[in-house]
Amino acid sequence: MTFSRHAPSGATLLLALFTLAACQEPPPAAEKPRPVRTVKATPIDGGEEITQTGEVRPHVETDLGFRIDGRVTSRQVEIGASVQKGELLATLDDTNVANELRAAEADLASATAAESLAKTTLERQQILLDKQIVAQVRVDEADANWRSAKARLDAAASALANAKARLSYTRLLAPETGVITAIGANAGQVVPAGQMVVRLASSRERDAVFNVAESVINNAPPDIEVKVTLVSDPSVVLSGRVRDVSPTADPSTRTYRVRVALPDTPPLSYGAVVTGSVRYLAGRSIALPASALTAENGQPAVYVVEPRSKTLKRKPVTVSRYTASTIYVTSGLAAGDDIVTAGVSKLRPDQIVAFDGDVK
Incomplete structure (x- = not known):
């Protein structure tokens, strides 16, 4: 038996070389610097003044x-x-209450007479007892009657005081000096x-009452002083302190009501x-x-461009106050x-960047 050996042809070798070259991956291309927009960190002194419009309201209504x-x-x-303390504001029909008062006065007169008679009877029985004309039981009975009459007299006096008070309740008087801001009933009602x-x-x-955004409330320092200016007369400038802040936001505007106590003058x-x-x-x-704000480990941070290597560094920062457009x-x-x-959400630390104006 004879074996024959066939040598590969030139076309076969060329195909194998192309297949091997196709399996090898090309070397990765160098990453191009990512263009970024930046600003220079410039410290400012004196902070920022915030102005809000509000209105003057009474502290107590x-x-x-x-x-x-x-x-x-x-x-x-x-x-x-404008009303003064004790001024008459409104009245009720006092017919029934006046009748109750007269009935209470009559009851008091009757109780007074009964108490006087019982007391006289007790004194007489006491004299007869001293002369041994009556027994002790008569004195005890007279004393019990007098005490009962006196209790009825006290009750009648209290009822008369209540009737007088109810009659006074038919007159609505101003408890202090102030201004009427609302009406809830009319004559005949x-x-x-x-x-x-x-x-x-x-x-x-x-x-002075203001509706203030939550960001301002959260970053307000304690015991802050507020300069209040009258819009109709800018020469009237008062200095007040925050009296209270509403614990809940307005459901429509999502703002918080802030009350600033004003001095009495002017x-x-x-x-x-x-x-x-x-x-x-x-x-x-x-x-x-x-x-510019991002986060690192749940804390505020920003990306800073290293001047020499042009790489990004993520630096934690302390933010004192936020607004809709500024930190x-x-x-x-x-x-x-x-x-x-x-574009900070698409950046990563140590990434090579180029300033936006340097990219052609």
Whole structure:
């Protein structure tokens, strides 16, 4: 048996060389610098002044109503009326209450007479006992009758006092000096006890009320001073302190109501439009676009371009205040740092970059 050996042809060798070359991957191309937009970190002094528009409101507004139910016979005031303490505001029909008062006076007169008779009887029985004309049981019986009559007299006196008080409840008086801001009942209307008839704004204390965004509330320093200026007369400038902040946001505007206590002089009319100005960040800070903010380990950070290697470094920073378009950094950066302000979500540390103006 004869074996034959066939040598590969030239075409076969050429095909094998092309197949081997196709299996080898080309070397990776060098990464091109990514263009970035930057700003220079420039510290500023004195912080930023924020101005908000609000209005003057009374610190205390009280809904005043009658302590008993009845029909309103008169209302003496209208909205905007200035009233003094003790001034008559409204009255109720007092016919039934006046009848109750007369009945209470009659009961008191009857109880007074009965108590006087019982006391005289007790004194007489005591004299007879001393002369041994009556037994002790007669004195005890007279004493019990007098004590019972005295108790009825005390009850009648209390009932008369209550009737007088109910008669006074038919007259609604101003508990303090102020201004009427709302009306809740008119003459002829039957009202239950406690229903608001008028609303009285006390003139003792005034507040400037502002609706403020959450970002301003969260970053406000404690015991901050607010400069309040009257819009109709800019020469009237007052200095107030924050009295209170509403614990919940308005469901429509998502803002918080802030009350600023105003001094008593000069008095401002209720509803007057004012502006409130506060200054944040009294020390040095760096203002950056909000688009520069990223995060590292859940904390605020920004990307800084290393000047020599043109690589990115992610630096943690301390942000004192946020607005819709700006952040204020108080630590973590140095003056002159190049801060990346756009596309930070697509960047990574140590990435080579080029300034946007250098890319052709």
